[in-house]
Amino acid sequence: MKIINLPIKKSLIEKSPFDPCPIISSHEKSLLDKALAASKKAYCPYSHFSVGACVETETGDIFEGCNVENASYGLSNCAERTAIFSAVSHGMKKIKTIAVIADTKGPVSPCGACRQVISEFADESTTIILANTRGDVAVMSVKDLLPYGFSF
Numbered sequence: 001m002k003i004i005n006l007p008i009k010k011s012l013i014e015k016s017p018f019d020p021c022p023i024i025s026s027h028e029k030s031l032l033d034k035a036l037a038a039s040k041k042a043y044c045p046y047s048h049f050s051v052g053a054c055v056e057t058e059t060g061d062i063f064e065g066c067n068v069e070n071a072s073y074g075l076s077n078c079a080e081r082t083a084i085f086s087a088v089s090h091g092m093k094k095i096k097t098i099a100v101i102a103d104t105k106g107p108v109s110p111c112g113a114c115r116q117v118i119s120e121f122a123d124e125s126t127t128i129i130l131a132n133t134r135g136d137v138a139v140m141s142v143k144d145l146l147p148y149g150f151s152f
């Protein structure tokens, strides 16, 4: 697992807070930019906490997702699962890369439900990129994200 706290915090008004970032490629940075754009579409009138995710499949297709809340709070869906379910609905079988972003202190930390759902469509080659809007980035494997996850 690699975590970087970028020394120069860039303003959110600038196009990308991830430029440059030594631990991800420029292509991976573009996935974070797409996740950031998706977070702007979050439907979160209850928590006012926007999250965005971007999945790149093994075939190179890209699917974004945001969190979608509900007046019945427990029905809310996280950004990660929105993106993954959209990808699966379009035939995706394997996540090559997933990028997630929110306005958190450090890189966003996905909930347990999302970790389990990510692990369903990930393998050891999957790259998981977690970030915050200040430009802090963590890159890890599914084993780092969900050690001893459920499977049968």
Ligand SMILES: O=c1ccn([C@H]2C[C@H](O)[C@@H](CO)O2)c(=O)[nH]1
Residues within 6 Å of the ligand: 044, 047, 049, 050, 051, 066, 067, 068, 069, 076, 077, 078, 079, 080, 108, 109, 110, 111, 114
């Ligand atoms: O990794 C996370 C953590 C939280 N949320 C959403 C769920 C809820 O709408 C809001 C507050 O928990 O953020 C996500 O989408 N992804």
Ligand SMILES: [Zn+2]
Residues within 6 Å of the ligand: 078, 079, 080, 081, 110, 111, 112, 113, 114, 115
């Ligand atoms: Zn979640």
